[in-house]
Amino acid sequence: MVLTVGRLEKVKGYDVLIKAWQDIEAELWIVGDGSLKDEYMALIEQQPHLARIKLLGYRTDINALMHQADLFVMSSHYEGCPYVMVEALMTDTPMVSTKVGAMVDILPEAYLANINDSQDLHDKIKRALQQREQTQQDYAPVFAWTKQQLTFDKMLDNIIAIYEQAYQQHP
Numbered sequence: 385m386v387l388t389v390g391r392l393e394k395v396k397g398y399d400v401l402i403k404a405w406q407d408i409e410a411e412l413w414i415v416g417d418g419s420l421k422d423e424y425m426a427l428i429e430q431q432p433h434l435a436r437i438k439l440l441g442y443r444t445d446i447n448a449l450m451h452q453a454d455l456f457v458m459s460s461h462y463e464g465c466p467y468v469m470v471e472a473l474m475t476d477t478p479m480v481s482t483k484v485g486a487m488v489d490i491l492p493e494a495y496l497a498n499i500n501d502s503q504d505l506h507d508k509i510k511r512a513l514q515q516r517e518q519t520q521q522d523y524a525p526v527f528a529w530t531k532q533q534l535t536f537d538k539m540l541d542n543i544i545a546i547y548e549q550a551y552q553q554h555p
Contacts, residue, residue: 385410386411386454387455388412390416392420392439393418394420394461395462396416397460398420400459400505401414401459401502401505402424406506408436410454411438412436412437413440413449415440416442455513456477457480457481457505458482459505460481461499461500463487469487473527473530474531478512478520478523479523480508482499483499490529491526492522492523496508
C-alpha cells in the first residue's frame with residue numbers, strides 16, 4: 385500500500401500521481417479533502433486500474449496509516465518542510481517525492497522525481513516498491529537522522545539557537 389496525505393488542491397500534484405499509477409501493483413490511498421475531490425474522482429475513473437486508487441477523505445488516524453504503508457509519496461509542485469514528511473520518516477516509511485522543498489535536502493536522490501513528470505514519478509515509485517529491501521537500506525540513515533534531528537525538542541533547540549545568535553549579533 386502506498387500512502388499520500390494532503391489537501392486535494394492543485395499544488396499537491398495528485399493529478400500527476402493518479403496518471404503515474406498505470407501498472408503499479410499496489411493500492412494508492414489518497415488521504416485528504418479539498419476543492420478538487422470531484423475532479424480527482426473523475427480522473428481516477430478514467431484510469432485502467434481504478435480499483436487500486438482510493439480517495440479516503442479526511443482522516444485522523446494518519447500515524448496508523450503510515451505504519452501500514454509500504455511507501456509514502458509526495459507529488460507536490462512546491463513545498464517547504466511539510467510535517468507529513470517528518471511523520472513518514474519517523475514511522476520508518478520510505479518516501480518518493482518530487483524535487484521540492486526540504487525533500488531535496490533530506491531524501492536520497494534516487495527517490496526524487498521531477499516536478500509535474502508522471503513518468504518519472506511512476507518509475508521512482510515502481511522501483512522503490514520492487515526493490516523494497518534496497519529501499520529500506522537506502523532509507524536507514526535517513527530514518528536515524530530524522531529521529532535525531534527532526535524531533536520537536538531538537539527543532540525547538542535549533543530555533544532558540546538561531547534567535548540567540550541573532551540577538552548576540554544585534555543586541
